[in-house]
Amino acid sequence: MRGEPLDAEMIVSATEEVLRRHGPEKTTVLDVARLLGVSHGSVYRHFPSKAALREAVIRRWLDRVRDDFAAAARGPGRPPAERLRGLLTAMFAAKWAKAKEDPELFATFRVLAAEHSSVASAHVGFLVEQIRAIVADGIGSGDLAAGEPEVIARAVLNATSRFHDPLHAAEWNTPGAVAESEHVVALILDGIRAR
Amino acid sequence: MRGEPLDAEMIVSATEEVLRRHGPEKTTVLDVARLLGVSHGSVYRHFPSKAALREAVIRRWLDRVRDDFAAAARGPGRPPAERLRGLLTAMFAAKWAKAKEDPELFATFRVLAAEHSSVASAHVGFLVEQIRAIVADGIGSGDLAAGEPEVIARAVLNATSRFHDPLHAAEWNTPGAVAESEHVVALILDGIRAR
DNA sequence: CGAATGACAGATTTCAAAATCTGTCAGCAC
DNA sequence: GTGCTGACAGATTTTGAAATCTGTCATTCG
Numbered sequence: 001m002r003g004e005p006l007d008a009e010m011i012v013s014a015t016e017e018v019l020r021r022h023g024p025e026k027t028t029v030l031d032v033a034r035l036l037g038v039s040h041g042s043v044y045r046h047f048p049s050k051a052a053l054r055e056a057v058i059r060r061w062l063d064r065v066r067d068d069f070a071a072a073a074r075g076p077g078r079p080p081a082e083r084l085r086g087l088l089t090a091m092f093a094a095k096w097a098k099a100k101e102d103p104e105l106f107a108t109f110r111v112l113a114a115e116h117s118s119v120a121s122a123h124v125g126f127l128v129e130q131i132r133a134i135v136a137d138g139i140g141s142g143d144l145a146a147g148e149p150e151v152i153a154r155a156v157l158n159a160t161s162r163f164h165d166p167l168h169a170a171e172w173n174t175p176g177a178v179a180e181s182e183h184v185v186a187l188i189l190d191g192i193r194a195r
Numbered sequence: 196m197r198g199e200p201l202d203a204e205m206i207v208s209a210t211e212e213v214l215r216r217h218g219p220e221k222t223t224v225l226d227v228a229r230l231l232g233v234s235h236g237s238v239y240r241h242f243p244s245k246a247a248l249r250e251a252v253i254r255r256w257l258d259r260v261r262d263d264f265a266a267a268a269r270g271p272g273r274p275p276a277e278r279l280r281g282l283l284t285a286m287f288a289a290k291w292a293k294a295k296e297d298p299e300l301f302a303t304f305r306v307l308a309a310e311h312s313s314v315a316s317a318h319v320g321f322l323v324e325q326i327r328a329i330v331a332d333g334i335g336s337g338d339l340a341a342g343e344p345e346v347i348a349r350a351v352l353n354a355t356s357r358f359h360d361p362l363h364a365a366e367w368n369t370p371g372a373v374a375e376s377e378h379v380v381a382l383i384l385d386g387i388r389a390r
Numbered sequence: 391c392g393a394a395t396g397a398c399a400g401a402t403t404t405c406a407a408a409a410t411c412t413g414t415c416a417g418c419a420c
Numbered sequence: 421g422t423g424c425t426g427a428c429a430g431a432t433t434t435t436g437a438a439a440t441c442t443g444t445c446a447t448t449c450g
Binding site: 145151152154155156158159160161162163165167168180183184186187188189190191192195 | 340382390
């Protein structure tokens, strides 16, 4: 009946489009099927439930964020403290940009992430791992104070949650936000540098 | 008609009671008037609007939190870093206790605070001032690294927002929360101590 | 006279009926 | 057979009419 084959990927893309237009409360699988020109029964052939479909959307979105972010983090930037500063700065900038360019869509993904918290915590796990790698390096080279890298990485992420946790997105527009994030990062870097 | 005089204070107390019972969405000034055995017109003699009444409630509540907290902070605790640790720990504990003992009421006050953000930021200003005083002392005595006390105080508050900002109240029940707050506080204290 | 009342207009909320949606599945089309 | 459709039951959402609420004020009460 249709040229294209209709696979899970297409359905996820269509769902993303409907979410973009109607927001998380009002997107129905019937809307998704309509956009694809297909009956809603066909969507249920590929996903067992609406929840599973929404989970696939947020998973794919966070995977893309992860890839963007890993690319930004790859820069060498000599001393570990500076590499860490670069990583955190890139992380904040990436999120702030997304939140600013389309606040409603960002809010939509935030709802999906809250709905599927295991996917969200996997994402947090990835962020911790990125930080942990730099911290472990720095401790190895004697640039950073000794300690358990995993614990330190988690503390760093917790201490900066105001600047990366989507819960705080509403505050990211306020004038002093950039300066405040820099002060917090400076505080943290002083805290982990070897004495 | 009634023994008691009916002043603003009584009305605020009655409003608090109605908020406790019905939550922020469903409390009406008619309910408040009913609880007081008075017509709603009388309430409007003391407050120009429902918003002003709600503001008075959150203001009084935050004033009480402030007083409790100032009492807890008054302990000497020798070195400035330890005084600061005590202050932060007391702050977290006070909020966590309130959130745990009655989560719905806590959520209610959170709604009121969001509604009247100028009152909330005055409260934040108070918290900053408490921290600033200790930091300024510590810098003066050479125990803490040099810097602008106000800026440092604000950075400390921002770095710990995950543990005191009501936005994060839902996360305060998770098992590792206490340990994580201790790690963040340790990180911060290392960051501000003189080298 | 000062304090409280209750009727009122317009705004907001509630509630039940109607519409729509989710998830299943027997059957149609290729 | 494989992939899709559309009818269906029960759950959820929308809708608009009725009820309630906010804020004002002329009037009453002591």
